[in-house]
Amino acid sequence: MRNVETLLGGEWVTTGDWIDVHDPADLRAPVARIPALSAKDVTRAYDHAERGFAVWKRTSPFERARVLTEAARLLRERLGTVAADVTAENGKTLAEARGEAGKAADFLDYYAALSRQGYGTLLHDARPDTRTHTQREPIGVILVVSPWNDPLITPARKLAPLLATGNAAVFKPATDTPLSGLHLARALHDAGLPAGVLNVVTGRTREIEEALLDDPRITGITFTGSNEVGNTIRRRLADRNVRFQGELGGKNASVVLKDADLPSAARTIVAAAFGQAGQRCTATSRVIVERPVHEEFTRLLVAEVETLRLGPGSDPSTTLCPLAGPRQRDQVLADLERAVGEGARVLTGGGADTEGDRAHGCWVRPTVLGDVTPDMAVWRDEVFGPVLAVRAVEDFAQAVEAVNDSVYGLAAAVFTRDIGAAHRFVDEAECGQIAVNHPTPGWDVHLPFGGFHDSGTGYKEQGDEVLRFSTRVKTVAVHFGA
Missing domain, CATH: 3.40.605.10 (Aldehyde Dehydrogenase; Chain A, domain 1)
Structure with a gap:
């Protein structure tokens, strides 16, 4: 020391x-x-x-x-x-x-x-x-x-x-x-x-x-x-x-439309959600998927999350780091417990990782939650950690409504091959940072940065x-x- x-x-x-x-x-x-x-x-x-x-x-x-x-x-x-x-x-x-x-x-x-x-x-x-x-x-x-x-x-x-x-x-x-x-x-x-x-x-x-x-x-x-x-x-x-x-704060959403390149969207969203163990203001924490591709996309998303390797940041093979401190770890674990108590279903991950030397650190498994509804705290409140909530919607209009149904307005993304839908999303999403077929984080030094509403x-x-x-x-x- x-x-x-x-x-x-x-x-x-x-x-x-x-x-x-x-x-x-x-x-x-x-x-x-x-x-x-x-x-x-x-x-x-x-x-x-x-x-x-x-x-x-x-x-x-x-x-x-x-x-x-x-x-x-x-x-x-x-x-x-x-x-x-x-x-x-x-x-x-x-x-x-x-x-x-x-x-x-x-x-x-x-x-x-x-x-x-x-x-x-x-x-x-x-x-x-x-x-x-x-x-x-x-x-x-x-x-x-x-x-x-x-x-x-x-x-x-x-x-x-x-x-x-x-x-x-x-x-x-x-x-x-x-x-x-x-x-x-x-x-x-x-x-x-x-x-x-x-x-x-x-x-x-x-x-x-x-x-x-x-x-x-x-x-x-x-x-x-x-x-x-x-x-x-x-x-x-x-x-x-x-x-x-x-x-x-932020409660950033990524929208996956039915015409999107689903494997690419899954890889991009996982990187956006779990980089730095989800401890980024622009990290994706909500995923909104058109119902026709909801089941297939969720399967791809879970498979991608399960490739992440939890470990210390000093290990070059690590792809998911610990949370930054015990208070942060405990808060995320409490958020997860509340989500499950309110009816969310753990699709992968969930809970702390205390195996071996990890008993002495701040480890939370990368988690995807399904069966999430808009009234749940995990959908509305910022969870600053490796937790991703997934929800199906019927169409583009419902997707935009779900993005904007938040007190926050920092970042949002849409995944689609439809240029018209992309531009409509840019116009209608109430966020300061909008990405099309890109992750919610990643804004370079010369790009104005900041959110709307309570963000x-x-x-x-x-x-x-x-x-x-x-x-x-x-x-x-x-x-x-x-």
Whole structure:
């Protein structure tokens, strides 16, 4: 086990009070320790960020781009070490962890390039001898709160655009998975990011929540996590002029129409549902199948799921990793128990896997549920794990109705050979991300990302859409006549 420092004001620091970080494949011994910062430390982080912002907002966008580009290079150079820590603290496979590290570097590269682009627009003005334009400016100090399921790519998705546009950040990684985000911070620090522009707060949320959320210098909060926590933050900000960007829950559906390529759809949906053990906000958790092909497709789906190999993420042969922690494992098991109690039928999997050394980890078998009805909790509530619920419908109209019968609206997919049905689905599905013959996850760095309804807020992530969150617009009119 090693002690890992955190970044405050350009210095790597410890506090003497530690939090253990565990590998969910085997909880018996911690893999690392991180500092447990106090409320006073959090206030210091905002002090540093305030000073860092004063420097960074006046830094040339070309220098900002240089720092982000160099940080991307360092992440790729250290990819093996970084991926090993992602796997060690989160449990995902090494292949998934390496992909996450590479994509984090892509975010840095993309926003480095974007920072070189125009930052305003020349506008016509009705007044004579007047030249009018808009210009975008950074908004200030932004709090970044990231989740445990994508502990490196989510911070990169959030930090890259706000740093590229000249903001400073206080970054709170998930307590269970802090090592990944600290790798990102170290790459930025080593690339030459000025002191105080990025500060990483590691600690027990319950002990530092007030200092973290209530500092008057916060101009924006970007959060990925549960609706419960997101709504708590939103209410806390109700009477303050603080922007809130939330990427929240999902209950993503994939529709299989009767003309679909069924074997291809089954393979694609299994990858979408069980990658990272289903612990992705865009993972498919509901499958809606036209009745004429329901029986055949379900057979193909179950057969595909039964090829998955449960094992530790560090084993190259593993295709299904453990859940990220005991709380997550226990919640998924409780969701499964409730589903069966309400009448769902387990078609494959179900329950925990406690054989041998797995007794010491967070293992849930990949599960497909049949006989699911729309009133069941497993159909309506987010189950953040390797659980897939299947339901038959009569036709396209019922399929779309089933997709939209949800408080969420993050991602949906349709599998069909009918181009007309595909376009109708795009128009009628109430989700922010729509895929046709593709999985519900897998949205690249330049593609705007975010959901509708209870899945998110008005500010999207990724692409140039995120600039609406991290910048403000100033309109300038210059009279140049006599």
